[in-house]
Amino acid sequence: MARPLTATVDLEAILQNYRYAKKLQPTCKAFAVVKSNAYGHGAVEVSRYLDEEVDAFAVAAIEEAVALREAGIVSPILLLEGVFEGEEWALCEKHGFWSALENAQQLDELQASHAKIEKIFLKLDSGMHRLGVDKETAPVFVAALKDSGQVGEVVLMTHFSCADDLSDLATMQQLAYFEQARQSIGDIEASVANSAAIMKWSVPEGGWIRPGIMLYGISPFAEVSGRAVGLRPAMTLSSKVISTRKLKQGDRVGYGLGYVAEEDHVLATVAVGYGDGYPRHAENGTPLQIDGKPACLAGRVSMDMITVRMQDFAAEPAMGQEVVLWGGDVPVEEVADYAGTIGYELVTRMTARPHYRYVRGEDSQ
Ligand SMILES: Cc1ncc(COP(=O)(O)O)c(C=O)c1O
Known part of the structure; x- marks a missing residue:
């Protein structure tokens, strides 16, 4: 090696941080979020190391998921942004991917594809106003997904805009909105928490947490280091x-x-x-x-x-x-x-x- 610049990645630290996330929310199953090349740490290497232990992986898009399958990853993989084109549903079925679903076009294309998908994470827009359906529309989508006979289970999912700021009321408001939607649907698993929420907020019991940055030992909070919040920098x-x-x-x-x-x-x-x-x-x-x-x-x-x-x-x-x-x-x-x-x-x-x-x-x- 000529140029002496090295990024040393401690895979065991990432595994320990994953275990720490689960310990903080012991009633939940946990994704390991490995999108964007596992936050620059190397998605294939990180996922291979975690594959036997994790409940599932999460990536942003299908090409990231396919690359993991091609590298031999066997755990379930969730597409956090869902599919971008209707043809991708067939690929999801082929590889057993789970997918987020957040708009009517994705729903129509799923129905038209006849693809069978084990889990759909229906995204609720609880206040971030970036992706997702509102609480009035969510029950309609859940019913359509169930009636389609194509989907094994629907999970209700949302994402926080300010979970890293403990003084901001937005997270409480988003949680309250989420609970209203959940009650109007009935019996449905929840997935709300990113790293900041896993570490500092009281999130719904059961369901799925989605730790990303904390897996890599990096703090989701401003002015605090990963080590200071009990993480192992990777x-x-x-x-x-x-x-x-x-x-x-x-x-x-x-x-x-x-x-x-x-x-x-x-x-x-x-x-x-x-x-x-x-x-x-x-x-x-x-x-x-x-x-x-x-x-x-x-x-x-x-x-x-x-x-x-x-x-x-x-x-x-x-x-x-x-x-x-x-x-x-x-x-x-x-x-x-x-x-x-x-x-x-x-x-x-x-x-x-x-x-x-x-x-x-x-x-x-
Ligand atoms: C939908 C979703 N869930 C979870 C995460 C993980 O977030 P964090 O890295 O803050 O834990 C992200 C990251 O942006 C995300 O987009």
């Missing part, structure tokens, strides 16, 4: 110092000369850039570690490189030293904050360019 992005130079006070660095040395110090150049998924908007001061010591970004992020300095100017960085961009003691949530985004975005924007290394527990690293 990804460590690390690289090496590939060049060093002495700066004089006032020297300026990188594109736009966006960093100015406050005093004489050694600057290190590290092999990682926005071409790998490291955020271009990360500001001077974004935390990282060099050789286990606190360091930070000093200069604008390039496509293939960043320039950095030690927090303590006296501790000089040296060629070949290990640099942790996130993971371990460098919370990805904090890096994201310096780049004006969230941990979700940093990991899902990882490119195929770093070397991906899969380990099973911290001992094997």
